[in-house]
Amino acid sequence: MYILGTTGALRADVLTGTIQVRKVKFDAEMEDVSTTASGGHGCGDEVLACELADSMLNGTPPTVGIREGVESSAVCFAIDEAMDSRRIVELAPLWKQVDSV
Structure with a gap:
């Protein structure tokens, strides 16, 4: 990686x-x-x-909460998208979605 x-x-x-x-x-x-x-x-x-x-x-x-799980998932989704699209993925839109949950 x-x-x-x-x-x-x-x-x-x-x-x-x-x-x-x-x-x-x-x-x-x-x-x-x-x-x-x-x-x-x-x-x-x-x-x-x-x-x-x-x-x-x-x-x-649990040692971590739901927030940490959602944040980790968002980063993993961005990494997958970057690999699939072969481009840099901006995380700001993901953080906006995370903050709205």
């Missing part, structure tokens, strides 16, 4: 756990911020499943 933003770029490989970040500067070095996570979604699937089960079975409050 390669994400370009206004202040830098992020390159990640969930299969190897490699994460690299580069700030926007001519002399900026690529910074390695890799983790030891592996597995589905960088081991995130297991965490999500355990937290969901704990919430449903034990009544433990």
Whole structure:
């Protein structure tokens, strides 16, 4: 995965756990911020499943709310659209939709 933003770029490989970040500067070095996570979604699937089960079975409050879920979904939809259309996707219209919910 390669994400370009206004202040830098992020390159990640969930299969190897490699994460690299580069700030926007001519002399900026690529910074390695890799983790030891592996597995589905960088081991995130297991965490999500355990937290969901704990919430449903034990009544433990979720660690994140609906707002974070909606925001994450909006970003994922924008990433998918950018991949499909091969263009930069402006997030401002999505945030307006998110704010109206």
